[in-house]
Amino acid sequence: MADLLPGYNVVTKLGDGARSAVYEVIHVATGKLYTLKRVTREANEDDRFLQQAINEFNVSQRLNHPTLRRSIELFKTRRLFKLVQVRVLMEFVDGLSLDRRRPDRLDELLTLFIQIAEGLGAMHQAGFLHTDIKPTNVIVAADGAIKIIDFGQSCPIGHRKPRIQGTPDYIAPEQVERRSLSQQTDVFNLGATLYWALTGQTYPTLITRHGRTRGTVASSAKPPPAPLDLDPTLPPALSRLVMACCAYDREVRPRDMAEVRGRLSALLPVAQRLADQASRQKSEPAAVPDVSTPTTALPPTSDDSLDYSAISEIINPHHSPERRSGPETPS
Template identity: 30%
Template structure:
């Protein structure tokens, strides 16, 4: 059984998460576009070694023929962002007529090690705090990543709190990317559904576009997973029962169903884009923004003065289609094919797989290895990893993860209907209901607590050296607590609800 331990690249004051494509400086997000981050990843993965410019272009734009100027622009943005450190040492060295080399020392460390080493400094992007942007007053920086920085703000016209998301500078200055962003953000703003984060307006500040959207309070599934090991709960009754897991899954499929009816595909469903509010409501994040990542500049680059027409709309849709987060991509995303609604269902199937099996369906040391696994490997059935998973849920996940799109659920409504069929067997048999957020938190933290209890008992009466050894063993085991706890919580369900239900 594979164990998944996240590792980060650390260089100077920066930390780079290769899975989430997130660059941090002293614990704070740095706003860069997805292709700039992909360029950085390839250089950092090969730190100290020459990376040929042709290989860089092939890897960063695998499905579009681009000019060398596109790569040069990415390198310029990276150098501007990284700057210099230790007085004079540069990060990226140019090897004339050949390529580039990342020359700064790079450490490949676990996420836990990186956290203990980080020293927070003043927030990047804090210069907007307290200022008026259009008719919004910026209150605080909430975070950000590859698709921009997000601020909490007050709408001075309507007297409500909103979130403002600014596009990265390198994307905002590209006419084609900006055109696509505005077109798709307008489409996403037409979505009005309780399980989709609402977009209020598309505006501009100092020639940099931003989106005003619904302000949410709570945490993403990704944040809950990341913070689980630091939480403490010793109450074994606070388990996430299947009815609560189904609440999360059904709400997500309802949101996807509403978007798909409008002809909008998310293309980047993952734990970081699924938000659990403090009231237990699920919100899907970044509709339209995820689609922006598909737009790249091909050899038929449209000039700045280009006027939209039917042909250009087709170009904007087809050019450069490798998008998504490596561990949550569909086979058609990896191949750079045209995407449809079934891609979202595959992505969500991967999220469900991770929740019930305790590990990702496809893993690898690098993004290319993960993509290769998605294309060539068949993941173990969730029930093979956890024999207590109900057969019905196992069947739903396996169907969602079919590599052939024709064999998957076709509309999201079909997947939702099958999830609904699992409810009668457990409704009313699992105890007093709790909010979805509380249940998800319990699901994520109880495994760590039980491992801690076992470790603590096992060290009683031991010599100091033996106790220290056991503690180290516990730290290693704790990293894999999700898989173990998934087994425990579903076992509890089986005892409460009887035989697992099946899906017709």
């Protein structure tokens, strides 16, 4: 694999996606590590995957924020005047995706989402939306710093896409209904991601990860459970914020990432007290049960964790689940 890109050697393969593979590579001359995404064209309908890789590079070139992954260089390969391969050399991110490194402490989790909101706010200031925020597109370093990745579905603010794009369980209503997209679209995606991070369950979006339409939230007789309904220990104000972010009506959602960041920051002192209290309770010795009193064993709980990397674009019925062999996977 030394010739995957001249001057670079492959350290390891990080993952596979739709017509793509992601590698950790080292620059031979300097010893510096990078990430290389390689997208290949195998059929006529694969052109969109190549264009997404090109779009990721072009959008990244317009961004400058420590929470947003940088793209370094774009390489195109043509045969008989047809584009057959795209390689994007990117900043190497040493960490694990949020679905694999979710903080246990509430204050640390909110700090992480404040960083996400800051990064998305920087994108919006540059005139772009991410439109695919989800746990697998947020890389968390060991020190808690985050990096937002994968700008393949990014678009200008106000854009209306010709087809449905997004990830089930995180996709906003206007993405499903192919309306114009706004900053509140990213607010919804972030809110759905925070809903999962707080509850371990996914928000009932209009399309599930199985491609099944659930109907509009507005027409649902029973509203979705709020985070507070699923975990009574959460601050009510945090639960209200999440549900506002996930509102079907964009006018109900926070107007921008600055508002999201401000409301999350205001909750940090409460979150820290709750996290400290939970930590003290865990450190206290458990009460010794009275052996003379029969106890009833609780049934084991099932593992409700799900692999959200299995679907990166709902209009691609041939998409296969990505293999997670490293800190990140392509989408």
